[in-house]
Each structure stands twice: as structure tokens, then as C-alpha cells.
Amino acid sequence: MKLRYRLTLILIALILGVEAQSVQKDVLFYVDDEPVYTSEFLRVYNKNLDLVQDESQKDVDEYLTLFTNYKLKLKEAKALELHNKSSYKRELSNYKKQLAKSYMTDAKVSEAMVKEAYERISYDIKANHILVKVGENASPEDTLAAYNDIVKLRNRTLSEGFEIVRKEVHNGRTVFGEELGYFSGFRMVYKFETAAFNTNVGDISQPFRTRFGYHIVNVLDKRKSRGERTVAHIMVVEKKGDTLAEKPEVRIQDIYKKINQGEDFEALAKQFSDDRSSASKGGVLKSFSSGQLGSPEFEEVAFGLEEVDAISEPFKTQYGWHIAKLIAKKPVREFDAVKGELEQKIKRDDRSKLIDEALYASLKKKYNIGDQPALKYFESILNDDYFKTIWKLPNEFTGDEPLVKIGKKQFLYKDFGNYLLKSQRRRGASGSIQLLVSKKYEEFLNSNLVRYHEDNLETENEEFAHIVDEYRDGLLLFDLMETTIWNAAKTDSTGIQDYYKTHKSDYVLPKRVDAVVASSAKQKTLKKVSKLLKQGMAIDQIKALINSNDKIDVIFTSDIMDAEHQALPKSFQFKEGVSKTYKHNDAFVVVQVKDILQEKEQTFEEAKGAVISDYQSYKEENWLKDLGDKYKIQINQDALKNIKKQIKK
Numbered sequence: 001m002k003l004r005y006r007l008t009l010i011l012i013a014l015i016l017g018v019e020a021q022s023v024q025k026d027v028l029f030y031v032d033d034e035p036v037y038t039s040e041f042l043r044v045y046n047k048n049l050d051l052v053q054d055e056s057q058k059d060v061d062e063y064l065t066l067f068t069n070y071k072l073k074l075k076e077a078k079a080l081e082l083h084n085k086s087s088y089k090r091e092l093s094n095y096k097k098q099l100a101k102s103y104m105t106d107a108k109v110s111e112a113m114v115k116e117a118y119e120r121i122s123y124d125i126k127a128n129h130i131l132v133k134v135g136e137n138a139s140p141e142d143t144l145a146a147y148n149d150i151v152k153l154r155n156r157t158l159s160e161g162f163e164i165v166r167k168e169v170h171n172g173r174t175v176f177g178e179e180l181g182y183f184s185g186f187r188m189v190y191k192f193e194t195a196a197f198n199t200n201v202g203d204i205s206q207p208f209r210t211r212f213g214y215h216i217v218n219v220l221d222k223r224k225s226r227g228e229r230t231v232a233h234i235m236v237v238e239k240k241g242d243t244l245a246e247k248p249e250v251r252i253q254d255i256y257k258k259i260n261q262g263e264d265f266e267a268l269a270k271q272f273s274d275d276r277s278s279a280s281k282g283g284v285l286k287s288f289s290s291g292q293l294g295s296p297e298f299e300e301v302a303f304g305l306e307e308v309d310a311i312s313e314p315f316k317t318q319y320g321w322h323i324a325k326l327i328a329k330k331p332v333r334e335f336d337a338v339k340g341e342l343e344q345k346i347k348r349d350d351r352s353k354l355i356d357e358a359l360y361a362s363l364k365k366k367y368n369i370g371d372q373p374a375l376k377y378f379e380s381i382l383n384d385d386y387f388k389t390i391w392k393l394p395n396e397f398t399g400d401e402p403l404v405k406i407g408k409k410q411f412l413y414k415d416f417g418n419y420l421l422k423s424q425r426r427r428g429a430s431g432s433i434q435l436l437v438s439k440k441y442e443e444f445l446n447s448n449l450v451r452y453h454e455d456n457l458e459t460e461n462e463e464f465a466h467i468v469d470e471y472r473d474g475l476l477l478f479d480l481m482e483t484t485i486w487n488a489a490k491t492d493s494t495g496i497q498d499y500y501k502t503h504k505s506d507y508v509l510p511k512r513v514d515a516v517v518a519s520s521a522k523q524k525t526l527k528k529v530s531k532l533l534k535q536g537m538a539i540d541q542i543k544a545l546i547n548s549n550d551k552i553d554v555i556f557t558s559d560i561m562d563a564e565h566q567a568l569p570k571s572f573q574f575k576e577g578v579s580k581t582y583k584h585n586d587a588f589v590v591v592q593v594k595d596i597l598q599e600k601e602q603t604f605e606e607a608k609g610a611v612i613s614d615y616q617s618y619k620e621e622n623w624l625k626d627l628g629d630k631y632k633i634q635i636n637q638d639a640l641k642n643i644k645k646q647i648k649k
Contacts, residue, residue, distance in 0.1 A: 028643070029635040031071050038639050041067060042646070043466065060644050064635075070477070072627040076484075077476040088475055095471050100454045102348065103464050104359060113351060115335070117342045120185030122332050124290050125196045126221040127183075130157075130166055131176040133213040149175075150207045150214040157204055162218040183291045184225055190351045192217070226290055227331040231302045232283035234268060235275040237320035252314040252321040257552035259311060263521045265325050267586035271519055271567060272555060274320065279566060284327060298322065356446075363449040367406050372445075374403055374413065378420070378437045386436070389424040393417050404445065406452045419444045485623065489616040499615045500604050506614070507607035510562045513574055514595040517567040518542075520554045523588045526581050529554055530590045533578045560597070 027035040134146035166177035199205040236248040266282030273279040295317045305326035312324040385391035399414030458465040569582040579591040
């Protein structure tokens with residue numbers, strides 16, 4: 001947000017500094033006769049500057065090429081009238097409604113609510129629950145039946161024990177009895193969170209309702225939040241086809257022994273961890289807090305490590321065998337440091353209707369909405385028929401009288417009258433007509449205030465307008481690319497085959513070796529291993545000779561490897577036999593090459609995925625050339641020079 005404001009101020013200053021320039025210089029280029037302004041280019045360029053990975057895209061001329069291609073595609077999409085498709089309009093409308101929600105909660109969030117949220121993220125609750133499922137819009141009969149069921153279940157838990165009842169009644173369809181583990185604020189829906197935090201440890205809550213149905217919760221523990229952990233790990237999984245046929249629990253124990261012998265954890269992770277996404281980073285994972293991981297076993301071990309650099313014993317999860325090392329631990333931040341973040345979370349959360357009420361109050365003020373004297377008239381025309389759902393507007397109803405004006409939209413008596421007609425609900429005994437009319441008018445007014453504000457956000461909020469424009473264009477481009485390039489390329493079997501035939505040399509498997517890599521922290525050990533390998537001794541025999549139950553001096557890795565394989569040194573020479581000793585990843589390695597697999601041209605079936613992708617790029621490149629011929633691009637060189645000066649500053 002701050003960046004946008006800074007850019008806006010910069011642009012204003014620039015505009016004030018170039019008053020002598022003509023309106024013509026505000027246009028950066030034309031697509032046929034359609035102008036594209038420098039302000040749009042600058043806004044998009046600056047917004048995306050930190051996102052692009054390719055340095056060439058930060059060059060103004062290179063980025064201008066991308067931008068003109070983007071505009072050419074949009075021009076074609078509109079020429080094909082893709083923006084008139086019902087599916088496009090529906091998706092754009094849904095997106096605008098979703099996006100608008102984040103712009104409809106500008107009201108100040110109460111300090112008490114933020115403090116409550118902070119208190120809850122500062123603790124972890126461990127709980128189990130029983131849920132009797134019932135829909136939000138269920139009939140009164142079904143709702144009452146669900147409530148009666150949860151009351152009966154609670155009474156049973158008090159006499160029989162919560163866990164006994166929970167396990168017995170769970171069927172995974174209408175009744176759920178689940179273990180939830182530990183959770184803190186914002187991990188559950190607000191009503192559930194509130195019930196859990198307001199129930200004492202060891203107690204069972206009173207029945208409460210969420211959008212899922214009726215619950216009771218049994219709170220098992222409450223503890224101070226353990227904050228956030230950053231850990232590294234080495235993971236070993238079972239590999240089918242591994243010529244060493246080594247069980248993962250044996251391999252992880254070998255690695256653990258090397259750690260205990262003083263070898264570097266990071267180096268071992270780089271060499272042996274089967275988690276490829278973290279191995280290259282020494283096994284380091286993204287930071288996490290309680291309840292964020294899909295593996296409670298891993299989480300418990302990670303949070304059980306107290307001192308930085310502490311290393312766990314090998315342990316098993318559903319993903320494989322692990323050794324974890326604590327890299328950093330961070331406690332819950334102080335209130336002032338996290339307050340702004342909590343406010344944003346609360347605005348997106350169902351924490352309280354107070355936020356909605358604050359929004360309604362601000363919109364009433366924005367659109368100068370005062371008291372409504374017409375309510376007396378509506379009180380006079382309503383009667384008990386309303387509670388029987390048979391009420392109708394009287395024949396003499398004055399529907400064309402003005403009721404309330406929101407912005408530029410005038411609402412009439414008939415608008416509220418029709419709302420009353422449609423919102424009749426059977427409620428049993430009748431109530432106060434005055435309270436009914438007041439409540440219904442508030443519902444009517446609030447919903448129309450929000451709807452009007454939402455419908456006019458594009459004209460009232462510049463940031464919202466820009467985001468909608470970007471999404472609008474993105475939808476069009478996706479539809480265009482899908483119909484013109486992607487789908488067409490996939491179904492053009494003849495074109496794909498022809499492309500493969502003329503580009504066969506691009507689809508070649510690199511030179512590879514069938515090899516065993518021996519790794520050790522000790523160069524002396526590898527000299528002995530190298531000698532034994534040259535003598536033809538089997539790997540299992542070498543391991544038995546070099547390693548012992550208490551000490552692991554060498555670990556072997558067997559695979560088909562190309563030059564980029566993590567186990568091979570960068571300077572490794574592909575040659576059959578036993579290699580020299582290399583220094584690699586803070587250890588020493590010797591490679592026994594059993595066979596060299598030469599470069600091999602892939603068959604069409606082997607390379608099909610890559611061929612289709614390349615063919616799509618080829619078609620797109622030629623298509624863009626055709627669009628460039630179809631729609632003339634005229635660039636205003638003076639405006640481009642001015643942009644380059646501004647960006648250099």
C-alpha cells in the first residue's frame with residue numbers, strides 16, 4: 001500500500017513538473033487508434049519490478065516489448081468478443097464480489113477484539129469434539145432434532161466419558177467425533193475457537209452452533225504458545241529399484257552415526273536427504289508454528305528441540321524417516337509488533353458482526369442517511385398475516401413515494417414493500433410490528449448500502465479499479481491463449497509431429513553414468529574404499545569392513561546420474577572404473593562408474609510433454625508476428641524517452 005502511495009506521489013510530482021508538455025506526450029503508444037498512456041505503463045512496470053526474475057525484463061525497452069505484446073493480445077481478444085461470453089462475465093463478477101469484501105471493511109476494528117485475538121494466538125488449546133452435522137439453512141425441525149441429539153450426547157459424555165462416546169458415535173457422515181490436536185487463534189472458525197477458549201481444561205462445553213452444525217468440545221490442555229520453529233531435516237524414503245536394497249531405517253541410522261561422529265549436518269543433508277526441495281539448502285524448511293504441519297510426529301520432535309543446533313534421534317513419520325536439527329526458534333511477538341497484522345486477519349475473519357455494524361455506520365455517514373419517518377406508514381399496513389406468510393401489500397399502497405437515496409440511487413416505497421413480501425418467514429407466534437419493521441428496514445438499508453458501495457467501488461477507489469482491470473485483462477488473455485494456442489497446439493497432432501521431426505536435436509538425454517558414490521568425511525577412509533572397489537569387493541562387504549555398529553565412516557549412493565546429480569562433484573570426469581578422490585559438499589567422494597550411458601535422442605513419446613510445450617511457444621511466437629501485422633503499433637518516442645528519465649531517477 002505504501003509503495004502505491006509513493007508511486008502516486010512521484011507521478012503527481014512529475015505531472016506538475018512537465019506542465020508544458022502536450023497531451024499527446026501522455027500517450028506512450030497506439031494499438032491501431034487505441035491509446036495506451038504512460039501512466040498505465042509506469043504503474044504496471046513499477047508494480048512488477050520486484051517480481052520479475054529475468055533481469056532483461058527490468059530493461060524498459062524489453063519490458064515495453066512485453067507490454068505491447070500484452071496489448072496486442074487484448075486487442076485480439078476484444079475483436080473476437082471474448083469479453084461478451086457469459087462465462088467470462090460470470091467469473092469476473094464473482095471475482096469482483098470476492099475482492100470487494102477486502103475493501104468493505106475499512107471501519108476501525110475495536111481494540112478489545114484485537115487484544116482478544118492476541119490473547120488467543122498466545123496460547124495453544126488441545127481439544128476433541130463431537131459434531132452433529134446440520135446445514136445453516138436447515139428446516140426448524142431438522143435444526144431442533146440436531147440440537148436435541150447433541151444435548152443427549154453431552155449428557156452421555158458426562159456419565160460415560162467423552163472419549164468413549166466420541167469414538168462410538170463417529171460415523172463420518174452425520175456425526176463426527178474427532179481429535180483436533182493443538183490449535184490457537186485463527187485456526188478454527190470463530191465460534192468454535194471462542195467455545196474452546198472459554199471452556200476450562202478438563203471440561204466439556206455446552207452445545208454451540210457453527211455453520212457446520214452443533215458441537216460439544218472437550219478441552220484437554222491449554223499451554224502457552226510455543227511460537228515458531230525453523231528446522232532442517234534429513235529425510236530418507238524407501239526407493240524401489242535401489243540396487244543396494246537398503247532399508248530406510250538402516251540408512252537413516254548410518255547417517256545419524258556420521259552426525260554423532262562430528263560430520264556436518266548441512267553437508268550430509270545435501271548428500272543424502274531424499275527431500276529434494278530442502279536438500280540443496282542443507283535441509284532447511286520454512287518456519288512453522290503449532291498446527292501448521294501435516295505431521296504431528298514431526299511437529300512434536302521439532303518443538304521438543306530446545307537449544308539451537310540441537311539434533312534429534314532418527315524418527316518416523318508417514319513421509320519417511322527423519323533427523324531434525326533446530327535452526328531457530330521465535331516466541332510469539334509483542335502485541336505492538338503484531339497488532340496491524342491481527343487487524344487485517346480480523347477483517348477477513350468471521351470474528352464478529354461488530355465489523356459489519358461499523359461498516360454500515362460508516363456508509364450511512366458517507367451517503368448522509370438519516371432517520372426514516374416512513375417506517376410509521378409501513379407499521380400501519382403490516383398485521384399478523386405477516387407471521388403466517390400470507391401478508392400482501394394493500395391495494396392503496398403508495399409504492400412510488402421516495403423512501404431513501406443512497407448516492408445517486410433513489411429507492412421507493414415499493415422497493416421496501418417488495419422486500420417485506422419476499423422476506424416473510426413463518427415464525428410461530430406474532431411479535432411486535434414496530435420491532436419487525438425496524439429490523440427489516442435495517443436489513444434492507446444495510447444490504448443496499450453495501451451493494452451500492454460495492455457496485456461503485458471502481459469509481460470510488462482507484463486501487464480497487466486497477467486490480468479489477470488487471471484481473472479483467474488476465475481472464476481475457478487466459479481465454480484467448482487457451483482457445484488460440486494451448487488447446488489448438490495440443491490437438492494439432494500433425495503439427496506437433498512435424499515440429500518434433502525438425503527439432504529432434506533439441507530432445508536429447510544427457511550423458512549419464514550408472515555409478516556408486518562412496519562418501520566419507522575422512523580422505524584416508526576413502527583411499528581404503530577406493531582400493532577395495534578396484535579389487536571388485538561387493539558394496540555390502542566394504543560397508544561391513546569399514547563401518548561398525550557404533551561408527552559409520554562411509555555411505556554409498558547408487559543411481560543413474562547425470563552431471564547435475566547432487567552426489568557427483570562438479571568437476572567429475574565420466575570414465576568407467578574407480579575415480580580419484582574428490583572434495584564435495586564438505587566431504588570426500590569416490591565414484592565407481594559401472595557403465596557410461598551416452599547421449600541419446602529421445603523418441604517422440606519420451607519427449608512428448610516437452611515437444612508440446614515448445615510447439616505452443618513456437619505457435620505463439622508466430623501468432624504474435626501476425627498480430628503485429630494486423631494491428632499497427634505506433635510508439636511515441638518522446639514519451640518513451642521521458643519514461644526512461646523518470647525511471648533512472
